[in-house]
Amino acid sequence: xxxxxxxxxxxxxxxxxxxxxxxxxxxxxxxxxxxxxxxxxxxxxxxxxxxxxxxxxxxxxxxxxxxxxxxxxxxxxxxxxxxxxxxxxxxxxxxxxxxxxxxxxxxxxxxxxxxxxxxxxxxxxxxxxxxxxxxxxxxxxxxxxxxxxxxxxxxxxxxxxxxxxxxxxxxxxxxxxxxxxxxxxxxxxxxxxxxxxxxxxxxxxxxxxxxxxxxxxxxxxxxxxxxxxxxxxxxxxxxxxxxxxxxxxxxxxxxxxxxxxxxxxxxxxxxxxxxxxxxxxxxxxxxxxxxxxxxxxxxxxxxxxxxxxxxxxxxxxxxxxxxxxxxxxxxxxxxxxxxxxxxxxxxxxxxxxxxxxxxxxxxxxxxxxxxxxxxxxxxxxxxxxxxxxxxxxxxxxxxxxxxxxxxxxxxxxxxxxxxxxxxxxxxxxxxxxxxxxxxxxxxxxxxxxxxxxxxxxxxxxxx
Amino acid sequence: xxxxxxxxxxxxxxxxxxxxxxxxxxxxxxxxxxxxxxxxxxxxxxxxxxxxxxxxxxxxxxxxxxxxxxxxxxxxxxxxxxxxxxxxxxxxxxxxxxxxxxxxxxxxxxxxxxxxxxxxxxxxxxxxxxxxxxxxxxxxxxxxxxxxxxxxxxxxxxxxx
Numbered sequence: 001x002x003x004x005x006x007x008x009x010x011x012x013x014x015x016x017x018x019x020x021x022x023x024x025x026x027x028x029x030x031x032x033x034x035x036x037x038x039x040x041x042x043x044x045x046x047x048x049x050x051x052x053x054x055x056x057x058x059x060x061x062x063x064x065x066x067x068x069x070x071x072x073x074x075x076x077x078x079x080x081x082x083x084x085x086x087x088x089x090x091x092x093x094x095x096x097x098x099x100x101x102x103x104x105x106x107x108x109x110x111x112x113x114x115x116x117x118x119x120x121x122x123x124x125x126x127x128x129x130x131x132x133x134x135x136x137x138x139x140x141x142x143x144x145x146x147x148x149x150x151x152x153x154x155x156x157x158x159x160x161x162x163x164x165x166x167x168x169x170x171x172x173x174x175x176x177x178x179x180x181x182x183x184x185x186x187x188x189x190x191x192x193x194x195x196x197x198x199x200x201x202x203x204x205x206x207x208x209x210x211x212x213x214x215x216x217x218x219x220x221x222x223x224x225x226x227x228x229x230x231x232x233x234x235x236x237x238x239x240x241x242x243x244x245x246x247x248x249x250x251x252x253x254x255x256x257x258x259x260x261x262x263x264x265x266x267x268x269x270x271x272x273x274x275x276x277x278x279x280x281x282x283x284x285x286x287x288x289x290x291x292x293x294x295x296x297x298x299x300x301x302x303x304x305x306x307x308x309x310x311x312x313x314x315x316x317x318x319x320x321x322x323x324x325x326x327x328x329x330x331x332x333x334x335x336x337x338x339x340x341x342x343x344x345x346x347x348x349x350x351x352x353x354x355x356x357x358x359x360x361x362x363x364x365x366x367x368x369x370x371x372x373x374x375x376x377x378x379x380x381x382x383x384x385x386x387x388x389x390x391x392x393x394x395x396x397x398x399x400x401x402x403x404x405x406x407x408x409x410x411x412x413x414x415x416x417x418x419x420x421x422x423x424x425x426x427x428x429x430x431x432x433x434x435x436x437x438x439x440x441x442x443x444x445x446x447x448x449x450x451x452x453x454x455x456x457x458x459x460x461x462x463x
Numbered sequence: 464x465x466x467x468x469x470x471x472x473x474x475x476x477x478x479x480x481x482x483x484x485x486x487x488x489x490x491x492x493x494x495x496x497x498x499x500x501x502x503x504x505x506x507x508x509x510x511x512x513x514x515x516x517x518x519x520x521x522x523x524x525x526x527x528x529x530x531x532x533x534x535x536x537x538x539x540x541x542x543x544x545x546x547x548x549x550x551x552x553x554x555x556x557x558x559x560x561x562x563x564x565x566x567x568x569x570x571x572x573x574x575x576x577x578x579x580x581x582x583x584x585x586x587x588x589x590x591x592x593x594x595x596x597x598x599x600x601x602x603x604x605x606x607x608x609x610x611x612x613x614x615x616x617x618x619x620x621x622x623x624x
Contacts, residue, residue: 285593411594413563422559432594453467458565459548 005068011107011129012065017058018103024050067127069141074114076125088124092116094260096144097123098253104129105251112138144255153312157233157299165279165300166226168271170219230299237313244297254294260284262434263389263405264297264317266306270398276303283405283434310404316388317404323380323393325451331426331443335379336372343368379441381429381448383455390456392431392439403439405431413456414440415449431456470544470551470561477583478541478601482534484579490526497522543599545610547617550590552597568592572614574607590614 021028028050032043065078074093076086095115104110109131113123130138139145157165231248242256263283272278280297301309311318327335347361375395382391390410393402414430421427427449430440444452497519504515536556544551550569553561573589575598580586586607589598602610 408567410565411568411592412565412597415561416555416558418558432592434593436594438594453563456563457467457549458563458567459467459546 003068003070005066006134007066008062008127009107009109009129009131009134010062011103011109013058013062015058015101015103015128016061017054020057020061021051021054024054067125067138069138074125074138074142076127086125088114088116090142093142093144095255095257096139096142097255098135099250100252101250108132110135110251114142151236151238153237155235155298155309155313157230161300162227162230162233164275164277165230166223168269168275168277168300169226170222170271226299230296233296233299235298235313242297242313246296252294256282256284258314258316261314261317261406262409263403263437264310264314265437266303266321266402266404268303268400268402272300273400277301278303278306280306280309283403283437285409285434317406319387319389320382321391321402321404322382323391324382324384325444325448326380327376327426327441327443328445330424331445332373332376334420334424334426334443335376336369339368339372339375340365375442379443381441381444381452383448383451385455390431392429392441394439394441396439401439403431403433403437405433407456409433410456411436413453414438415453467551468544470542470553472543472545474538474541474543474599474601475583475585475603475606476538477585477603479534479538480583481580481585481601482537483530484582486526486529486534488579490529494519494523494526541600545613550597550614552599562597564590564592564597566614566617568594569614569618571618572611574611576604588614 028046031046031050060080061078064080064083067077068075069090071090073090074088076088077083093114093116097113097115098110099113100110107129109129111126111128112130112135114125114127116124127138136145228248230246232251233246234244236243237258240258242258242261243253244256245251245253261282261284265281265283267279267281268277269279277300279299280301281295282297284295297313298309307318307321343364347364350364351358351361378393378395378400380393382389388407389404390407391402391404393400395401410431410433412432414432415427416430417427421443424443425446426443427446428440428442429444429449429452430438432438501515501519504511506512507515537554540556540559541554542552548566550564550566551561552563553559570591570593572591575587575589576585577587580601584604585601586604587598587600588602588607588610589596599607599610
C-alpha cells in the first residue's frame with residue numbers, strides 16, 4: 001500500500017488561481033477603472049499585479065495541498081497558514097464521485113470527491129485535479145475502483161429527450177411566482193416613473209407582452225440550466241452499483257451502491273404529465289441533501305417505460321407499480337372541497353375588486369373541482385405483504401408523485417385524523433424516507449390504515 | 464403477528480405546568496401589547512376604533528385558552544410507547560397524529576431540558592433519524608434518562624442496514 005505523500009495535478013493550481021482572481025475581480029476592476037483614469041500604464045500594472053498575485057496564491061495553495069493513503073485512511077492536508085488535516089477512514093467512504101470541470105478537461109485530468117456516511121451535503125475531501133493514473137490508484141485504494149467491467153445494462157438520454165427535458169424543466173410552481181414578482185416589481189417601478197410612461201405601458205397589449213417576455217426569459221434560464229446539468233446523461237448498472245454520468249461543462253460521474261438506495265420517486269410534473277413523461281429520482285440517505293439534479297436516476301422517460309427500466313437497473317425495487325388500495329368513494333368530495341375553499345377566496349376577491357371580471361370566478365371554481373378530482377384519482381397505495389416495497393401515490397405540489405420505497409428503510413410512519421376525518425372513519429397516512437422525503441395519501445379508509453400499519457410494522461421487518 | 468398495542472405511556476403530569484408557564488411567557492406580553500395598541504386605537508372612529516376595542520379581548524381569550532385549557536387537553540391526549548422495534552406516539556386533540564419510528568432507523572437520541580423544563584423537573588427525549596426528529600416532549604427527568612438509555616442500547620449503527 002502506498003503511503004507516500006502526493007500533490008494534486010498542476011491543473012489544481014490554475015483552478016485555485018482563477019478562483020482567487022474571481023474573488024478579487026470586483027475590487028481589481030474598480031482599481032483598474034480608477035487607475036486607468038490617471039494613466040493606462042498604472043492600470044496595466046495593477047492588472048498584472050492582480051494576475052500575478054492570483055497565480056502566486058494558486059501555486060502556494062497547490063503546494064500546500066497534499067494527500068496520503070495508508071491502508072486504513074485517507075489523509076488530506078490543505079491550507080497555507082493554518083493547514084487542516086482531514087482523516088477519512090477507508091471503511092467510512094461511501095462514494096467517490098468524479099468531477100471534471102472545464103479546466104480539468106483542458107488538461108485531461110479529473111477531480112475526485114470523497115463522501116462519507118456521516119457527512120453533510122458537502123464532500124469530506126475534494127481532490128480537485130488528479131491524473132488518470134493517480135485517480136485510478138486512489139479509487140482502488142479507497143475500495144471504490146472504477147471497475148472496467150462491461151455491462152449491457154446502460155441507457156443514455158438521447159438528444160431529443162434532453163431537449164424535451166429542458167423544455168419541460170420549469171416547474172410551474174416556481175416559474176409563476178418569479179414571473180409574477182418580477183412583473184409586480186416592474187409595475188411598481190413604472191408607477192414611480194412619469195405618468196406618460198405608465199399610460200403607454202398600461203395598454204393590455206404591452207402588459208401581456210411584458211409578462212410573456214419574462215416568462216420566456218425564466219424558461220430560457222431553466223432550459224439552459226437543464227441542458228448544462230443533463231447533457232450526456234448516462235446510467236449503467238454494474239454488479240452492485242449504479243453509475244451515473246452527466247453534465248456539459250462539468251462532467252460528473254457518480255457511483256451509487258445499490259444497497260444504499262432506499263427508494264425511487266416517479267415524478268410527473270405539470271408540464272410532463274400531459275405527455276405521459278416522468279422523471280425518476282433516487283431516494284438515498286447518503287445523498288439526500290444534495291441538489292435535485294444529483295438525485296436524478298433518469299431525467300425523462302415515458303411512463304410505461306418505468307417498470308421495465310426498474311426491472312433492468314434496479315430490480316431490487318422492480319415489480320408492478322399498480323396501486324391496490326385507493327381512497328373510498330366518500331373521500332371524493334373531501335378531495336374536491338379543499339381546492340374549492342382555497343379558490344373561493346381569490347374568486348370572491350376578484351368579483352369584489354373587478355366586478356366586470358365575474359366570469360373568471362366560476363372558471364376558477366371549476367378548475368378547483370377538476371384539480372380536486374385529479375388529486376382523488378391520483379391517490380392510492382400498494383401495500384403488498386409479499387413485496388419488499390411499499391408504494392404511495394399522491395399529488396404533491398401540482399406534480400403527481402409515486403414513491404416506491406423499500407419497506408425496511410422507511411424512516412417514519414404517520415397516521416393523522418382531523419376531527420372531520422374521524423367522523424367519517426378516514427385518515428391520512430404518510431411515510432418518510434431517506435433524508436426526509438415525505439409523501440402522504442389523504443382520506444384512506446380504516447381497513448387500509450390497519451393494513452398500512454401491519455405491512456409496515458417494523459417488528460416484522462428485522463433482517 | 465399480534466396486533467400492535469396502542470401507545471399507553473403518559474407524559475409527566477408536570478407537562479401541564481410546563482406548557483402553562485411557556486404559554487404565560489408569550490401570551491402575557493402579547494396580551495399586554497394588544498391592550499396597549501387597542502387603547503391607542505379605540506379613540507379613533509370607524510373601523511379602526513372598533514378593531515381597537517374588540518381585538519385585545521380576542522387576544523386575551525386566545526391567550527387564556529393557551530394558558531388554562533390547552534395544556535390539560537394536550538396532556539390528556541398524549542400517549543407514547545417504546546418497545547424493541549419501534550417508538551409509537553399518538554397525540555393531538557383536534558387532529559390526532561400518530562407517528563411510528565422504527566428503532567432500526569434511529570441514529571441518535573438526545574435528552575433536552577429547557578430552562579422552564581428544569582424548573583418543573585421534566586425533560587424531552589428527542590429522537591433523530593435521517594429524515595428528521597421526533598420527540599416525547601415532557602417526561603419526568605428520571606424516566607427520560609431511562610428511555611434514552613434504553614434507546615441507546617437498541618440503536619444499531621446505521622451501516623448494518
